[in-house]
Amino acid sequence: MEWQNFVNKLNGFLEHFGDNVISYVMEFIFFSILFYYVFKVLQTNKNYKFIAMFVVAVVWCGISFALSENIQSQFLLIVIIMLATLVFTMYNTEIKRVLLDSMGKAKNDRPKVSASGVDVIIDEMIRAIQNMSKNMIGALIVLSNENLPEGIIESGTIVNAEITSQMIEAVFYPKAPLHDGAMIVEGNKIYAAGCFLPLAQSENLPKEMGSRHRAALGVTSVASVTAIVVSEETGIISIVKNGAIKKKYADAADLKNALSDYYWSDLTAEAKE
Numbered sequence: 001m002e003w004q005n006f007v008n009k010l011n012g013f014l015e016h017f018g019d020n021v022i023s024y025v026m027e028f029i030f031f032s033i034l035f036y037y038v039f040k041v042l043q044t045n046k047n048y049k050f051i052a053m054f055v056v057a058v059v060w061c062g063i064s065f066a067l068s069e070n071i072q073s074q075f076l077l078i079v080i081i082m083l084a085t086l087v088f089t090m091y092n093t094e095i096k097r098v099l100l101d102s103m104g105k106a107k108n109d110r111p112k113v114s115a116s117g118v119d120v121i122i123d124e125m126i127r128a129i130q131n132m133s134k135n136m137i138g139a140l141i142v143l144s145n146e147n148l149p150e151g152i153i154e155s156g157t158i159v160n161a162e163i164t165s166q167m168i169e170a171v172f173y174p175k176a177p178l179h180d181g182a183m184i185v186e187g188n189k190i191y192a193a194g195c196f197l198p199l200a201q202s203e204n205l206p207k208e209m210g211s212r213h214r215a216a217l218g219v220t221s222v223a224s225v226t227a228i229v230v231s232e233e234t235g236i237i238s239i240v241k242n243g244a245i246k247k248k249y250a251d252a253a254d255l256k257n258a259l260s261d262y263y264w265s266d267l268t269a270e271a272k273e
Contacts, residue, residue, distance in 0.1 A: 121163050121188060122259045126252055128168035129230060129237060138232030139172040140182040140212045143262045144191070144225050148184065152219070156181050156195030163190055172230075182215060182227075198222065200243070216240040226262055228255070 125141075132139050142148070157178060161167055163185065171193045172179045178194030185191065200217035209217075216227035221243035228250075229238045239247040239258045247254050 117188060118260075118263045122256060122263065124163055124165045125168065125185075125259060126255045128165035129228060129255060130252065131165065131169060132172060132230045133235040133237050136232060136235045137169070137172055137174060137230065138179075138210075138212055139168075139228075139230040140197075140216060141168070141228045142182050142184050142195075142197070142216075142219060142225050143227070143259070144184050144186050144223075146186055147223050148219070148225065149223070152182075152195050152197060153184065153192050156184070156192045159190050159193050161190045163188060182219070213238065213240070213245075217243055217245070220244075226258055228258065 129139070129141070131137075159171075167190060168183065170176060171183055171190070181194035182197050183190060183193045184195055197215035198218040198221075199211065199214040200221065210231070210233070212229050212231070216229045216238070217240060219225060220227050220240050225241075227240040229240060230236075231238070236248065237250040237255070238245050239250050239254060241258075247258075250258075
């Protein structure tokens with residue numbers, strides 16, 4: 001009986017498809033875009049349980065609509081919009097990062113990093129960061145995929161220099177003119193320095209967090225980037241991502257993991273395309 005109802009509904013749908021083709025196409029496009037962005041936000045944040053719940057809900061609504069004569073098409077629309085609204089409410093900051101990251105990936109002139117040069121770059125950066133930590137020199141390095149707002153880059157000075165430990169330490173030398181701002185790394189280049197970042201305004205942040213930590217939290221809240229902070233007061237190295245300090249008291253191994261994730265996961269994959 002259920003199968004016969006489904007066949008009858010399918011035949012009715014096909015008979016009137018031509019009369020409502022524009023409406024069906026618009027609904028399909030709308031649901032496709034909505035589903036794509038909800039799925040992408042959840043995947044970016046590795047919320048696989050929510051992904052499963054969302055997919056099951058969509059499939060269930062579709063099957064129920066197909067088999068039942070009492071469920072109207074508006075019901076499917078309402079359920080999916082409610083789920084999407086819930087996701088957008090929970091992950092509003094993450095959505096900003098996904099959209100900015102998508103805009104950055106659309107660019108064709110992103111610096112490429114060869115696999116043979118990655119280890120050298122990572123070693124140079126770790127050496128510089130540890131040297132600055134030992135000497136109590138404050139630093140803020142942002143690992144970007146060209147997905148930062150233009151205003152951040154324009155606030156600093158374009159450097160476009162090769163990554164070496166000497167160059168990094170020279171930029172953050174206390175008497176250097178660019179030492180107070182952030183250094184922006186893009187692939188195998190130090191793209192800009194002396195950049196000013198949006199500061200996190202949360203009142204729950206510990207008082208010992210200075211402007212560099214607040215800037216790192218702020219920029220990683222609005223863009224899919226990783227920030228490395230060296231405290232000027234304590235020399236402590238912190239790794240910041242997704243608007244939170246992922247690792248405090250980071251050592252060489254932690255730095256290598258963060259840098260490897262940036263280069264191997266994002267940049268070298270694109271260099272092989």
